[in-house]
Amino acid sequence: MRIKDETKQDAIFEATVKLVNEIGFVSSSVSKIAKEAGVSPATIYIYYKNKEDLLVSTYVNIKQELGCALLEGFNESLPIRDILKKIWYNMFNYISNHTHYFNFTEQFANSPYSQMVDRDEVQKSFEPVIQILQKGIEQKIIKDVNFEILTAFIFYPILTLSNSRLCKNIELSGETIEDAFGIAWDAIRL
Amino acid sequence: MRIKDETKQDAIFEATVKLVNEIGFVSSSVSKIAKEAGVSPATIYIYYKNKEDLLVSTYVNIKQELGCALLEGFNESLPIRDILKKIWYNMFNYISNHTHYFNFTEQFANSPYSQMVDRDEVQKSFEPVIQILQKGIEQKIIKDVNFEILTAFIFYPILTLSNSRLCKNIELSGETIEDAFGIAWDAIRL
Amino acid sequence: MRIKDETKQDAIFEATVKLVNEIGFVSSSVSKIAKEAGVSPATIYIYYKNKEDLLVSTYVNIKQELGCALLEGFNESLPIRDILKKIWYNMFNYISNHTHYFNFTEQFANSPYSQMVDRDEVQKSFEPVIQILQKGIEQKIIKDVNFEILTAFIFYPILTLSNSRLCKNIELSGETIEDAFGIAWDAIRL
Amino acid sequence: MRIKDETKQDAIFEATVKLVNEIGFVSSSVSKIAKEAGVSPATIYIYYKNKEDLLVSTYVNIKQELGCALLEGFNESLPIRDILKKIWYNMFNYISNHTHYFNFTEQFANSPYSQMVDRDEVQKSFEPVIQILQKGIEQKIIKDVNFEILTAFIFYPILTLSNSRLCKNIELSGETIEDAFGIAWDAIRL
DNA sequence: GATGAATGAGTGTTCATTCAT
DNA sequence: CATGAATGAACACTCATTCAT
Numbered sequence: 001m002r003i004k005d006e007t008k009q010d011a012i013f014e015a016t017v018k019l020v021n022e023i024g025f026v027s028s029s030v031s032k033i034a035k036e037a038g039v040s041p042a043t044i045y046i047y048y049k050n051k052e053d054l055l056v057s058t059y060v061n062i063k064q065e066l067g068c069a070l071l072e073g074f075n076e077s078l079p080i081r082d083i084l085k086k087i088w089y090n091m092f093n094y095i096s097n098h099t100h101y102f103n104f105t106e107q108f109a110n111s112p113y114s115q116m117v118d119r120d121e122v123q124k125s126f127e128p129v130i131q132i133l134q135k136g137i138e139q140k141i142i143k144d145v146n147f148e149i150l151t152a153f154i155f156y157p158i159l160t161l162s163n164s165r166l167c168k169n170i171e172l173s174g175e176t177i178e179d180a181f182g183i184a185w186d187a188i189r190l
Numbered sequence: 191m192r193i194k195d196e197t198k199q200d201a202i203f204e205a206t207v208k209l210v211n212e213i214g215f216v217s218s219s220v221s222k223i224a225k226e227a228g229v230s231p232a233t234i235y236i237y238y239k240n241k242e243d244l245l246v247s248t249y250v251n252i253k254q255e256l257g258c259a260l261l262e263g264f265n266e267s268l269p270i271r272d273i274l275k276k277i278w279y280n281m282f283n284y285i286s287n288h289t290h291y292f293n294f295t296e297q298f299a300n301s302p303y304s305q306m307v308d309r310d311e312v313q314k315s316f317e318p319v320i321q322i323l324q325k326g327i328e329q330k331i332i333k334d335v336n337f338e339i340l341t342a343f344i345f346y347p348i349l350t351l352s353n354s355r356l357c358k359n360i361e362l363s364g365e366t367i368e369d370a371f372g373i374a375w376d377a378i379r380l
Numbered sequence: 381m382r383i384k385d386e387t388k389q390d391a392i393f394e395a396t397v398k399l400v401n402e403i404g405f406v407s408s409s410v411s412k413i414a415k416e417a418g419v420s421p422a423t424i425y426i427y428y429k430n431k432e433d434l435l436v437s438t439y440v441n442i443k444q445e446l447g448c449a450l451l452e453g454f455n456e457s458l459p460i461r462d463i464l465k466k467i468w469y470n471m472f473n474y475i476s477n478h479t480h481y482f483n484f485t486e487q488f489a490n491s492p493y494s495q496m497v498d499r500d501e502v503q504k505s506f507e508p509v510i511q512i513l514q515k516g517i518e519q520k521i522i523k524d525v526n527f528e529i530l531t532a533f534i535f536y537p538i539l540t541l542s543n544s545r546l547c548k549n550i551e552l553s554g555e556t557i558e559d560a561f562g563i564a565w566d567a568i569r570l
Numbered sequence: 571m572r573i574k575d576e577t578k579q580d581a582i583f584e585a586t587v588k589l590v591n592e593i594g595f596v597s598s599s600v601s602k603i604a605k606e607a608g609v610s611p612a613t614i615y616i617y618y619k620n621k622e623d624l625l626v627s628t629y630v631n632i633k634q635e636l637g638c639a640l641l642e643g644f645n646e647s648l649p650i651r652d653i654l655k656k657i658w659y660n661m662f663n664y665i666s667n668h669t670h671y672f673n674f675t676e677q678f679a680n681s682p683y684s685q686m687v688d689r690d691e692v693q694k695s696f697e698p699v700i701q702i703l704q705k706g707i708e709q710k711i712i713k714d715v716n717f718e719i720l721t722a723f724i725f726y727p728i729l730t731l732s733n734s735r736l737c738k739n740i741e742l743s744g745e746t747i748e749d750a751f752g753i754a755w756d757a758i759r760l
Numbered sequence: 761g762a763t764g765a766a767t768g769a770g771t772g773t774t775c776a777t778t779c780a781t
Numbered sequence: 782c783a784t785g786a787a788t789g790a791a792c793a794c795t796c797a798t799t800c801a802t
Contacts, residue, residue, distance in 0.1 A: 001610075001784035002780045008787090024302035026216050030772055040788040042774075051772060103300075110296040112214035145369045152347040153373050160342045179335045183343050187377035198762090220797055230381075230763045232799080241797065381763035382801045388766090404682035406596050410793060420767040422795075431793065487680040490673075492594035525749045532730045533753050537722040559715045563723050567757035578783090600776055610784045612778080621776065 009047050011037040016058050021100045025107040030054070056116050059108045062101045067125025069094040074128065080136045081185060084154075087129055088181050091155060095162045102159060142188050154184040199237050201227040206248050211290045215297040220244075246306050249298045252291045257315025259284040264318065270326045271375060274344075277319055278371050281345060285352045292349065332378050344374040389427050391417040396438050401480045405487040410434075436496050439488045442481045447505025449474040454508065460516045461565060464534075467509055468561050471535060475542045482539060522568050534564040579617050581607040586628050591670045595677040600624075626686050629678045632671045637695025639664040644698065650706045651755060654724075657699055658751050661725060665732045672729065712758050724754040 015037035019028045030051050034041040048054040070090045075083070095102050108114055133150055136142030142150070161180060205227035209218045220241050224231040238244040260280045265273070285292050298304060323340055326332030332340070351370065395417035399408045410431050414421040428434040450470045455463070475482050488494055513530055516522030522530070541560060585607035589598045600621055604611040618624040640660045645653070665672050678684060703720055706712030712720070731750065 002786040004786065026301055029770075031770085041772085042788055042790095043786080045773070046786065107300040110293075110300045111216060143369070143373065145373070146366070149347075149351065149366070149370055149373065152350045153343065153377060156350050157339075157342040157346055160346050161339065176336070176339075179333070180339055183333065183335070183339065183377045186379075187343060187373045189376075219795075221795085231797085232764075233762055235798075236761065382765040384765065406681055409791075411791085421793085422767055422769095423765080425794070426765065483680075490676040490680045491596060523749070523753065525753070526746070529727075529731065529746070529750055529753065532727040533723065533757065536730050537719075537726055540722040540726050541719065556716070556719075559713070560719055563713065563715070563719065563757045566759075567723065567753045569756075599774075601774085611776085612784055612786095613782085615777070616782070 004046075008037070008039055008043065012039065012044055012047060012054070013058055013061065016054060017062075017100055017104045020104045020107055025111055052113060052116060055108060055113050059105060059113075059117060060122060062098075062105055063122045064125045065101075066091070066094060067122075070126070071128055080132060080139065080141050081189070083132055084136070084185070085181055087132070088154065088158070088184060089177075092158050092162060092177060092180075095158055099162060102162070106159065136188075140190060143190055150188050153187045157184070198227075198229055198233065202229065202234055202237060202244070203248055203251065206244060207252075207290055207294045210294045210297055215301060242303060242306060245298060245303050249295060249303070249307060250312060252288075252295055253312045254315045255291075256281070256284060257312075260316070261318055270322060270329065270331050271379070273322050274326075274375070275371055277322070278344065278348075278374060279367070282348050282352065282367060282370075285348060289352065292353070296349065296353065326378075330380055333380055340378050343377045347374070384426075388417070388419055388423065392419065392424055392427060392434070393438055393441065396434060397442075397480055397484045400484045400487055405491055432493060432496060435488060435493050439485060439493075439497060440502060442478075442485055443502045444505045445481075446471070446474060447502075450506070451508055460512060460519065460521050461569070463512050464516075464565070465561055467512070468534065468538075468564060469557075472538050472542060472557060472560075475538060479542060482542070486539065516568075520570060523570055530568050533567045537564070578607070578609055578613065582609065582614055582617060582624070583628055583631065586624060587632075587670055587674045590674045590677055595681060622683060622686060625678060625683050629675060629683075629687060630692060632668075632675055633692045634695050635671075636661070636664060637692075640696070641698055650702060650709065650711050651759070653702055654706075654755070655751055657702070658724065658728075658754060659747075662728050662732065662747060662750075665728060669732065672732070676729065706758075710760055713760055720758050723757045727754070 012033065015033050016028070019033055019036050023032075030044055031041045033054075034044055037044075044054060048057060070087050072090050073086055075086070078086075129151075130147060133142060133147060137144050157180075202223065205223050206218070209223055209226050213222075220234055221231045223244075224234055227234075234244060238247060260277050262280050263276055265276075268276075320337060323332060323337060327334050347370075392413065395413050396408070399413055399416050403412075410424055411421045413434075414424055417424075424434060428437060450467050452470050453466055455466075458466075509531075510527060513522060513527060517524050537560075582603065585603050586598070589603055589606050593602075600614055601611045603624075604614055607614075614624060618627060640657050642660050643656055645656075648656075699721075700717060703712060703717060707714050727750075
């Protein structure tokens with residue numbers, strides 16, 4: 001028997017992201033994705049149960065990769081501000097260098113498919129970040145408010161800022177990013 | 191000559207928003223919108239050039255209404271922090287009370303249709319807010335950074351926080367909102 | 381507004397029957413039926429809810445037409461044998477002259493679609509025949525057994541006999557039919 | 571060389587019949603049959619040339635088994651009526667106890683696949699029955715009409731009567747069966 | 761102005777079959 | 782012998798849009 005071709009699944013994943021970027025969630029049909037990936041539409045149904053599964057899996061994959069990227073160079077012994085700064089920069093860089101991934105996740109998150117995601121599974125990838133915030137709150141360095149509020153103010157704006165489609169008039173780099181993190185930090189620090 | 195029936199156009203507008211909320215952008219077809227609005231599919235093409243026009247117009251409408259709502263109780267003689275607080279609360283309240291409108295705009299903004307919007311036309315509705323920020327910068331009250339960064343940090347998180355679909359674990363009200371505005375203000379103030 | 385084109389529905393009906401005859405139930409797809417009828421596949425969905433509805437309606441139509449045909453020249457004052465003979469001949473002739481209809485009904489009856497038929501609706505068309513049998517039983521002319529058994533022996537064989545596909549070696553006409561009705565009558569008479 | 575696995579072929583046979591019963595001819599695909607049988611789709615193509623071959627073989631198998639079953643307890647020295655009664659009961663019992671087989675054959679017989687059957691091969695299994703009828707005609711006990719007519723009246727109704735899908739309102743057993751054979755016999759006897 | 765009828769092109773998905781192992 | 786991977790073609794059905802009234 002033929003063995004499952006890992007490269008095919010990768011091709012489908014990339015084709016999905018690419019096509020959603022180019023023509024949008026609404027117009028990205030299974031057959032177009034298949035053609036982009038260079039496989040038969042039927043092949044997609046070997047790797048994914050249906051279109052929903054394809055999209056949800058693609059989303060979860062991206063989110064988990066982001067979770068890993070955030071922890072690059074993670075050093076718990078540094079001051080909390082420095083740890084968060086590292087994470088914040090990791091996120092900014094990762095998103096900036098994978099804008100097509102996050103164009104996908106944004107479109108996905110604002111579609112009904114998002115309700116089919118196992119939120120706990122995604123949450124797990126961001127556990128360490130949550131713990132840092134927790135520590136900051138305990139040490140009276142960070143405001144004692146709900147995590148969702150904190151992340152909404154420090155991380156969520158990154159998505160906007162690095163999304164050139166939404167944020168046309170501004171090129172972020174060097175000093176500007178420094179400013180941006182400063183703002184984020186001022187927002188949550190006590 | 192009979193004139194175009196305003197109530198029909200309203201019905202189509204509301205049906206569009208409602209349907210996008212209920213079944214999502216992807217599944218919202220012209221005929222379904224027509225049925226929801228109680229008119230014939232053909233009728234929609236009297237009021238709108240095509241589906242794109244329908245969606246874009248609906249989006250611009252909502253954005254302009256929001257622009258107006260932000261300025262309710264606007265009093266230029268107050269301190270800048272109070273003016274912004276009023277605007278911030280206006281935005282939070284308007285969004286909270288019109289979640290279905292903003293579910294629509296979020297889905298719209300992350301679709302290729304968003305590129306068909308005349309950005310200047312929308313921008314105009316938010317001119318007064320920009321001017322307040324400008325004044326704050328000049329008076330050394332607010333950080334001197336790009337407007338897009340400022341708004342990304344003060345207003346954009348509201349969308350996340352008031353979007354119950356994205357933000358399940360938290361009910362915003364009273365003290366929590368006070369906290370949230372505090373965070374927003376700390377982010378941008380000098 | 382354009383008015384519903386009765387000829388289109390007829391064309392779809394005839395195309396359905398014809399195609400099922402030519403290529404069978406299994407291979408008769410909606411698009412093939414549409415092409416045969418000279419309409420768009422989408423048009424079929426204006427007249428029928430879905431494929432099941434198309435097939436079930438077609439079946440019920442045929443059965444009801446048969447019900448009418450059976451009563452041609454019906455004369456209640458004749459002896460029971462003569463009435464039944466008339467009905468039997470009517471059925472034989474109708475089926476013989478509409479073999480493609482009955483090829484369809486046979487294929488339909490042996491498919492899972494048959495369970496979606498409102499049996500009472502069909503039964504109604506055959507009410508008069510049932511009443512004649514009832515009268516025959518009361519007058520001790522016909523055996524007193526379940527109606528389904530009676531009809532299985534007198535009418536059901538007609539389907540086989542007039543189906544040239546099942547019954548290749550025999551040409552029914554004149555004397556042979558006389559024989560056949562004789563057999564049917566002997567079967568049920570007391 | 572390994573020999574073809576008889577148990578696999580059996581599994582495929584049974585799976586085919588079972589699936590056609592459960593979901594119908596139209597929906598019974600090769601891969602579903604394979605899954606039901608616990609083998610790979612490819613395996614089916616080892617035992618059968620293609621889908622048509624699978625279905626036709628399954629049909630012929632069932633018909634031949636029926637042919638054997640009819641002759642159980644066959645005793646040529648009995649009177650013709652008794653011999654036929656025995657055969658008739660054999661048929662009724664076999665069909666009643668293997669309704670899923672005959673659901674399959676009915677669906678098969680009314681499909682274009684039926685034209686691919688080697689009719690002579692099937693006919694052979696029923697040779698003895700034909701001969702009894704022949705003898706009955708010669709002895710002036712049975713009406714002298716075409717065999718196809720005779721069998722249409724005595725055996726064909728059994729299929730209807732034992733098909734619970736077609737014949738919902740009636741439970742055949744004991745006395746009722748006695749009645750039914752009486753009717754069949756009256757039909758053909760001189 | 762307003763409509764339901766009508767459609768070719770497209771949707772997500774499954775098909776019968778073959779391939780490589 | 783036996784298999785799961787792979788596929789182009791087909792499936793039932795819906796789409797955005799136009800037509801005739």
